[in-house]
Amino acid sequence: MSKTVFFDIDGTIWDDDMVIPESTLEAVAALKANGHLAFICTGRARASVRSEKLLNMGFDGIIAACGNYIEMDGKVIYENDLSADMVQKVIRVLSECKMPVVLEGSTDYWIDDEGFENDPYVDYLFESLGEHAHIIRGYDGEIRINKFSADVIDGTDYERVKAEFADDFLILEHVENVVEFVPKGTSKATGIKWLCNHLDLSLIHISEPTRRTPISYAVFCLKKKTHTHTHAHLPHHDTRRKLSHRH
Numbered sequence: 001m002s003k004t005v006f007f008d009i010d011g012t013i014w015d016d017d018m019v020i021p022e023s024t025l026e027a028v029a030a031l032k033a034n035g036h037l038a039f040i041c042t043g044r045a046r047a048s049v050r051s052e053k054l055l056n057m058g059f060d061g062i063i064a065a066c067g068n069y070i071e072m073d074g075k076v077i078y079e080n081d082l083s084a085d086m087v088q089k090v091i092r093v094l095s096e097c098k099m100p101v102v103l104e105g106s107t108d109y110w111i112d113d114e115g116f117e118n119d120p121y122v123d124y125l126f127e128s129l130g131e132h133a134h135i136i137r138g139y140d141g142e143i144r145i146n147k148f149s150a151d152v153i154d155g156t157d158y159e160r161v162k163a164e165f166a167d168d169f170l171i172l173e174h175v176e177n178v179v180e181f182v183p184k185g186t187s188k189a190t191g192i193k194w195l196c197n198h199l200d201l202s203l204i205h206i207s208e209p210t211r212r213t214p215i216s217y218a219v220f221c222l223k224k225k226t227h228t229h230t231h232a233h234l235p236h237h238d239t240r241r242k243l244s245h246r247h
Contacts, residue, residue: 005037006041008042013040013057025057039059039063043188045106046065046105047108048129060073061195063188065104065182066186068146078194078198079106093165097157098157099157102148103148105143108144152179153177167184169182
């Protein structure tokens with residue numbers, strides 16, 4: 001009976017240097033050859049899942065942004081965007097609180113131009129995203145994001161930030177003063193459950209976290225029925241290990 005298997009990226013598919021071991025390439029290829037489905041499941045927003053070697057491994061789809069974006073066979077089947085009002089609140093409050101922010105979307109990132117001077121992750125973002133990385137200051141186009149992360153620096157009013165966003169976001173504090181904000185009620189696990197329900201799969205196991213973070217899971221779904229599914233857009237409502245611990 002075929003299974004559906006979900007793989008995190010950072011520390012799972014590739015190591016801290018973003019190198020994919022040959023054994024991992026072979027294991028995923030064998031999984032696919034045996035008729036199973038394989039999905040990426042990451043805290044990274046989809047815009048930062050760009051490695052050709054990773055995307056050419058033959059995955060059937062991607063769950064990104066801690067369950068707030070899902071694609072299968074190259075088509076978006078679910079996306080949860082923050083509202084325009086919430087995006088503007090994030091930009092305003094974090095600016096007032098001197099907390100530099102990275103706004104993380106499925107196609108683009110928007111980044112503060114001050115406060116990240118000593119942050120190699122931001123250098124990595126601009127290098128890897130190219131034209132899809134924008135400076136927030138002065139940007140007058142639409143900003144569509146699924147989540148955001150920010151740094152606590154000297155002068156940050158972090159207590160106010162927590163008070164402003166605790167009702168709407170799960171606030172995840174990482175090493176090196178990095179804080180990740182994920183819409184409440186969403187996680188890698190909820191993304192997996194949504195996809196299993198969409199594909200009419202019976203969820204048989206979500207393991208304990210494989211790393212010391214609340215949103216890292218190894219999961220297997222058991223196939224229940226054979227259906228033909230139509231994948232349509234729904235209405236709009238994760239390397240700081242060395243570079244980032246956001247994901």
